[in-house]
Amino acid sequence: MMEEVVFIYYDVLPALMRGLVVSIKLIIPSALLGLIIGIIAGALRVYGNPLLKRCADLYVILFRGFPLVVQLFIWYFALPHIGIYLTPFTASVLGFTLCSGAYHSEYIRGAFLSIKRGQMQAARALGFSKLSMIYHVVFPQAFRRALPGCGNEIIYLIKYSSLAYMVTCIELTGEGKIIASESFKYTEVFMIIGAVYLILTSIASWGLHRVERRLEIPGFSAFSM
Amino acid sequence: MTGQQTVPVLSAEGLTKRYGDKTVLNRATVSINQGDLKVLIGPSGAGKSTLLQCINYLVTPDEGHVWLDGKEVNPLRKKALYRFRQHVGMIFQDFNLFDHLTALDNVSIALVRVKGFSREAAQQRAMTELDRVGLKAHSHQYPSQLSGGQKQRVSIARALAMDPTVMLLDEPTSALDPELITEVLAVIGDLRKNGMTMLMSTHQISFASEMADEFIFMEKGVIVETGPPQKILVNAECERTQQFCAKINEIYGTSF
Numbered sequence: 001m002m003e004e005v006v007f008i009y010y011d012v013l014p015a016l017m018r019g020l021v022v023s024i025k026l027i028i029p030s031a032l033l034g035l036i037i038g039i040i041a042g043a044l045r046v047y048g049n050p051l052l053k054r055c056a057d058l059y060v061i062l063f064r065g066f067p068l069v070v071q072l073f074i075w076y077f078a079l080p081h082i083g084i085y086l087t088p089f090t091a092s093v094l095g096f097t098l099c100s101g102a103y104h105s106e107y108i109r110g111a112f113l114s115i116k117r118g119q120m121q122a123a124r125a126l127g128f129s130k131l132s133m134i135y136h137v138v139f140p141q142a143f144r145r146a147l148p149g150c151g152n153e154i155i156y157l158i159k160y161s162s163l164a165y166m167v168t169c170i171e172l173t174g175e176g177k178i179i180a181s182e183s184f185k186y187t188e189v190f191m192i193i194g195a196v197y198l199i200l201t202s203i204a205s206w207g208l209h210r211v212e213r214r215l216e217i218p219g220f221s222a223f224s225m
Numbered sequence: 226m227t228g229q230q231t232v233p234v235l236s237a238e239g240l241t242k243r244y245g246d247k248t249v250l251n252r253a254t255v256s257i258n259q260g261d262l263k264v265l266i267g268p269s270g271a272g273k274s275t276l277l278q279c280i281n282y283l284v285t286p287d288e289g290h291v292w293l294d295g296k297e298v299n300p301l302r303k304k305a306l307y308r309f310r311q312h313v314g315m316i317f318q319d320f321n322l323f324d325h326l327t328a329l330d331n332v333s334i335a336l337v338r339v340k341g342f343s344r345e346a347a348q349q350r351a352m353t354e355l356d357r358v359g360l361k362a363h364s365h366q367y368p369s370q371l372s373g374g375q376k377q378r379v380s381i382a383r384a385l386a387m388d389p390t391v392m393l394l395d396e397p398t399s400a401l402d403p404e405l406i407t408e409v410l411a412v413i414g415d416l417r418k419n420g421m422t423m424l425m426s427t428h429q430i431s432f433a434s435e436m437a438d439e440f441i442f443m444e445k446g447v448i449v450e451t452g453p454p455q456k457i458l459v460n461a462e463c464e465r466t467q468q469f470c471a472k473i474n475e476i477y478g479t480s481f
Contacts, residue, residue, distance in 0.1 A: 116321075118317060118319050119322075119323055119324070121278075121317065121321060122317060122322070122323070122383075123335075124283055125281060126310065126311070126335040126339060127310040127311035127335065127339045127340075127387070128307070129303065129307055132338055132339070137334075140325050144325070217325050217367055219324070219367055219368070219369020220369065
């Protein structure tokens with residue numbers, strides 16, 4: 001028993017802390033950049049001219065269609081063949097961002113489509129340009145409607161960030177795998193890792209919920225159309 | 226050739242709109258002079274809304290021209306089109322308030338984002354307009370917290386804040402409960418008394434016949450007949466107009 005505690009305290013925790021820091025460094029930029037790309041792609045898919053719309057559609061088809069691991073392998077292992085070398089960290093953030101953005105764009109697109117046409121007519125009748133109308137009238141409403149879906153995607157991102165170790169970016173899961181295979185204590189190590197992800201996702205959903213509450217407007221929710 | 230001809234505030238000529246092979250608006254021509262209230266009447270689907278929406282190019286007509294103060298509107302020049310729309314206030318049947326903004330912000334947002342007012346100046350102006358429609362006390366409520374009549378009055382305040390040269394009202398009371406209609410009609414009546422130039426479609430015939438300078442009867446996308454309200458209602462020349470007005474008299478009584 002004592003041996004277990006010593007093992008966990010001196011070997012597992014420091015390694016997992018190291019991994020956790022890397023995981024967080026992967027998750028935060030990927031979540032933010034992914035959301036931004038998702039908003040842009042989602043807006044283009046609804047309001048873009050035919051060419052931009054096609055480009056954004058193609059982006060979503062590709063990045064939702066390819067398995068994420070394959071995307072990471074392409075960024076990290078295939079790009080060097082055309083002379084582009086990414087660090088494991090950069091390749092991971094790039095992979096997560098682009099994959100996440102494709103999913104976000106779908107939530108954002110749906111939210112844009114849910115805004116009543118009449119409000120856009122009213123905005124145009126007041127002399128708004130199309131871009132200003134989208135930015136000041138439609139987006140603030142669409143974003144609120146998209147938030148639950150986008151939050152879901154961010155929670156999901158936290159968990160699929162564990163794929164980074166496949167391209168040698170040693171984050172939480174990667175550190176765990178190393179230490180577990182050295183010590184053969186798979187159960188203990190991965191139970192702890194699972195709990196850490198659970199804590200991360202709980203913090204994220206608490207935070208997202210707070211944002212939702214903060215942005216709440218009387219009578220305006222995903223359910224009052 | 227005595228007097229100088231006054232230029233109509235707003236005129237539209239030959240406006241035509243087709244969807245596929247269905248013509249919903251067929252060579253409609255209207256002109257409105259300063260201070261006029263002209264009222265579009267006619268059955269649903271007659272093209273009244275389409276006509277109003279073609280006038281400020283919310284719906285792009287397939288043919289036809291629009292002039293504001295004698296200057297032709299070119300819908301291909303976006304900046305000029307946006308400027309033109311600022312001068313043409315529009316009121317919709319479904320109010321179309323911005324759901325995420327308070328009454329005050331609904332009225333002030335276009336002042337800030339379109340006209341470039343400072344936030345303070347815009348809010349001050351918005352407050353004045355809300356006061357004018359009797360909603361000063363509701364300035365911080367969201368659309369979902371307002372009644373239909375209040376929403377429509379906010380939307381009128383929103384249009385007025387832009388200092389429109391002319392207003393287009395598309396069945397402003399059709400989505401309202403009977404007891405809310407009067408409060409909106411009272412506001413429109415006030416506008417009329419203050420000399421606002423308006424083109425309105427409505428089914429509120431008795432109000433319209435009291436207030437309007439001219440009735441324009443439309444059917445199947447065509448302007449069938451125009452004339453003073455009394456003439457259209459009682460002595461219409463076209464058979465179709467007579468039939469429509471007989472129906473109206475049947476429903477609302479012949480109190481005009």
